[in-house]
Amino acid sequence: MPVPGPYGAWIATGTADYVLYQQNTTKPHQDHIILHEVGHILAGHRNDEDHPDEALWQQEMPDISPRTIRRALRRTSYEAVEEREAELIATIVLGWASVLDHVAPHAASEPSLRRIQAALGDRRGWL
Incomplete structure (x- = not known):
């Protein structure tokens, strides 16, 4: 049973980007x-509007800046252009990944052919 609340969040810090995702859902949904x-x-989305839950999150994660928390919390509906863009990117990448799963060459079972494949590069498409 899915946990109530956001399914995912992106938290950008000065040294790393963290993507949090719902554990209690299917693998395909997690991928999405x-x-x-x-x-x-x-897409380079950076929006630091205030959010009503910011104080609670700041209390729970004091090492993360308020700006970073605002950025993660601002995305709560698909009315925002940024949400539709992120959803489109996810859909396109998943679509191409499923196509490439069907058309990409599989590794040869013969060792000499595998060496040739390695020399030529394991081309999985132009994506």
């Missing part, structure tokens, strides 16, 4: 959540 958050990173 993660790619949605990565979509925010790829």
Whole structure:
């Protein structure tokens, strides 16, 4: 049973980006959540509006800056352009990944052919 609340969050710090995702859901849904958050990173979304839960999160995670918490909490609906962009990125990446799963060459079982594949590069498509 899914836990109430956001399915995922992106927390950017000065040294790393962290993507948090719902543990109690299916693997395909987790993949989509993660790619949605990565979509925010790829699109360069940076919005630091105030959020009503900011004080609670700051109390729970005092080592994370209020600006970082605001950025993570601002995304709560798909009305925002940034949310639709992140969702589109996740959908496109998952779509291409499923296509590449079907068309990408599999590793050869013969050792000499595997060496040739390695020399030529393991091309998985132009994505």
